[in-house]
Amino acid sequence: xxxxxxVGDAARRLSSNPAAVVALYLxxxxxxxxxxxxxxxxxxxxxxxxxxxxxxxxxxxAHWFGTDxxxxxxxxxxxxxxxxxIAIGLMASLISLFVGVSYGAIAGYFGGRADQVMMxxxxxxxxxxxxxxxIFLTVIFGRSEYLLFLxxxxxxxxxxxxxxxxxxxxIRQQEFIxxxxxxxxxxxxxxxxxxxxxxxxxxxxxxxxxxxxxxxFESFLSFLGLGIQEPGxxxxxLVAEGVGEMETAPWIxxxxxxxxxxxxxxxxxxxxxxxxxxxxxxx
Amino acid sequence: xxxxxxxxxxxxxxxxxDAMIQAVDxxxxxxxxxxxxxxxxxxxSGKTQMFMAAMGLLPSNASATGSVRFEGxxxxxxxxxxxxxxxxxxxxxxxxxxxxxxxHLQIGTQLAEVLVHHNGASWGEARIMAGRxxxxxxxxxxxxxxxxxxxxxSGGMRQRxxxxxxxxxxxxxxxxxxxxxxxxxxxxxxxxxxxxxxREEFGMALVLVSHDLSVVAGLAQRINVMYAxxxxxxxxxxxxxxxxxxxxxxxxxKCIPSVSGQRRARLQTLDGQPPRTGEKLEACAxxxxxxxxxxxxxxERPQLKAKAASDVACHFPERS
Numbered sequence: 165x166x167x168x169x170x171v172g173d174a175a176r177r178l179s180s181n182p183a184a185v186v187a188l189y190l191x192x193x194x195x196x197x198x199x200x201x202x203x204x205x206x207x208x209x210x211x212x213x214x215x216x217x218x219x220x221x222x223x224x225x226a227h228w229f230g231t232d233x234x235x236x237x238x239x240x241x242x243x244x245x246x247x248x249x250i251a252i253g254l255m256a257s258l259i260s261l262f263v264g265v266s267y268g269a270i271a272g273y274f275g276g277r278a279d280q281v282m283m284x285x286x287x288x289x290x291x292x293x294x295x296x297x298x299i300f301l302t303v304i305f306g307r308s309e310y311l312l313f314l315x316x317x318x319x320x321x322x323x324x325x326x327x328x329x330x331x332x333x334x335i336r337q338q339e340f341i342x343x344x345x346x347x348x349x350x351x352x353x354x355x356x357x358x359x360x361x362x363x364x365x366x367x368x369x370x371x372x373x374x375x376x377x378x379x380x381f382e383s384f385l386s387f388l389g390l391g392i393q394e395p396g397x398x399x400x401x402l403v404a405e406g407v408g409e410m411e412t413a414p415w416i417x418x419x420x421x422x423x424x425x426x427x428x429x430x431x432x433x434x435x436x437x438x439x440x441x442x443x444x445x446x447x
Numbered sequence: 448x449x450x451x452x453x454x455x456x457x458x459x460x461x462x463x464x465d466a467m468i469q470a471v472d473x474x475x476x477x478x479x480x481x482x483x484x485x486x487x488x489x490x491x492s493g494k495t496q497m498f499m500a501a502m503g504l505l506p507s508n509a510s511a512t513g514s515v516r517f518e519g520x521x522x523x524x525x526x527x528x529x530x531x532x533x534x535x536x537x538x539x540x541x542x543x544x545x546x547x548x549x550x551h552l553q554i555g556t557q558l559a560e561v562l563v564h565h566n567g568a569s570w571g572e573a574r575i576m577a578g579r580x581x582x583x584x585x586x587x588x589x590x591x592x593x594x595x596x597x598x599x600x601s602g603g604m605r606q607r608x609x610x611x612x613x614x615x616x617x618x619x620x621x622x623x624x625x626x627x628x629x630x631x632x633x634x635x636x637x638x639x640x641x642x643x644x645x646r647e648e649f650g651m652a653l654v655l656v657s658h659d660l661s662v663v664a665g666l667a668q669r670i671n672v673m674y675a676x677x678x679x680x681x682x683x684x685x686x687x688x689x690x691x692x693x694x695x696x697x698x699x700x701k702c703i704p705s706v707s708g709q710r711r712a713r714l715q716t717l718d719g720q721p722p723r724t725g726e727k728l729e730a731c732a733x734x735x736x737x738x739x740x741x742x743x744x745x746x747e748r749p750q751l752k753a754k755a756a757s758d759v760a761c762h763f764p765e766r767s
Contacts, residue, residue, distance in 0.1 A: 339546040340548055346502055346538070348534020349560075
């Protein structure tokens with residue numbers, strides 16, 4: 165657990181893992197492409213080109229990845245969908261990161277009855293069926309992508325809270341916490357300055373692995389029609405659309421599906437690499 | 448004069464499943480301003496727990512009763528009063544300097560934080576004062592050390608940093624709980640010497656807790672010997688060494704190896720074990736190991752009474 169040397173070491177270990185490096189580059193490329201899409205290809209995601217409905221992919225036409233049944237450009241739509249999926253993945257991860265880390269650190273630090281009560285609440289919440297929960301929320305509040313961020317994030321923090329609580333329980337036994345109390349630091353200060361920085365390792369790893377999970381979950385919800393609504397697109401809605409045309413125009417499924425698969429694979433490989441890189445043998 | 452620390456009838460108990468373990472049993476202790484008091488006892492004699500209670504550092508399964516006054520104000524179980532003095536006027540250093548510093552923060556940051564928190568100093572001036580304090584505790588190249596992490600320092604250095612941290616707000620009492628136990632012998636002597644020097648310089652009171660009489664010997668003006676959660680003898684240091692009154696103190700003194708002693712002589716030890724904590728004692732706790740024990744010792748527990756220059760809890764103290 166060394167600050168300067170620790171980060172440097174981890175970066176060195178990560179860069180000597182070829183799979184993780186490739187994943188990182190590919191992931192960065194996809195994200196860059198998704199962000200820059202409007203400047204790369206002039207087609208709008210929502211314009212209908214009736215002359216080229218369900219056109220095949222090809223470089224000679226204006227639609228590189230072809231078009232869907234309504235003549236919308238698949239390249240632009242896939243990238244817009246990827247942008248949405250990544251945004252949801254990141255936002256929901258950030259929410260659960262923030263909530264989970266503070267909740268877990270507080271429960272673990274105070275221990276005793278506070279911990280009992282807080283962790284029982286976590287258990288009750290994680291007992292709720294997630295899909296049911298999201299449907300419930302969308303029924304009450306109507307559909308919006310912000311609600312999607314919130315509802316996925318609201319459930320995603322549970323595991324994070326458990327991880328952080330476990331780590332905190334072992335950290336709070338250490339003498340530097342006692343020394344910090346003896347030197348007059350308040351509980352909130354100790355949690356923020358002495359506990360949370362020491363759980364960064366597992367938290368970072370779990371957060372990286374959480375992004376693909378959430379993207380997948382969002383796609384799943386969108387596939388069921390609970391997520392992003394037309395004319396907006398996420399990778400999940402695009403796949404759902406593509407499934408209907410699978411036999412006549414397979415590219416409508418394959419292009420966004422492939423994109424989703426590659427993105428998830430990269431995130432997972434990178435997260436694994438990060439875990440290996442941060443996994444220092446306890447000194 | 449108001450004593451710096453006044454402990455009265457302090458008891459500390461730990462509840463474990465069904466049993467209640469009494470770690471500290473009705474102990475009273477007084478530390479005058481600027482005084483150095485030594486507390487000596489075996490592991491488990493309650494010496495550490497007594498001060499953990501005073502500092503409000505007991506684990507949640509422990510409970511403390513009695514009274515602890517710091518500069519006349521009750522601090523036992525009075526959170527607001529304790530928070531006002533803890534870490535500034537009343538400080539404590541611990542046995543293991545290797546683990547007492549937060550691993551991911553620079554030394555300078557950890558030191559400065561204390562000043563920022565207690566005195567409302569700005570980070571800039573706090574760091575400068577931290578650097579000066581490192582000089583005071585004789586850490587060479589203090590400027591560079593401020594930017595180092597705890598793992599870059601040796602054990603002795605870290606204990607010096609802990610001492611520096613405890614001195615930052617000019618405390619009126621420093622409790623040093625086995626400050627040298629985790630260090631090797633030469634470093635041990637340096638740390639004791641440092642404690643002596645800073646005590647004189649800052650004019651603060653010092654409580655030195657140790658299981659080693661020789662560590663306490665040179666520094667403490669008054670020494671309290673603890674056994675099984677109680678103080679069994681309390682005497683001025685010289686008096687204690689010259690005329691131990693309690694048989695336990697006498698036995699401890701015999702255990703100190705001497706440089707001038709016979710080469711091949713076996714090291715003296717004390718037979719038997721201290722009583723298991725948790726047994727409620729009617730008798731003198733030391734009776735089973737005591738060479739002087741008599742019928743009365745097994746029936747009646749002796750109270751701490753003033754006898755000549757020292758206070759002794761024994762029915763048959765050695766005569767001076």
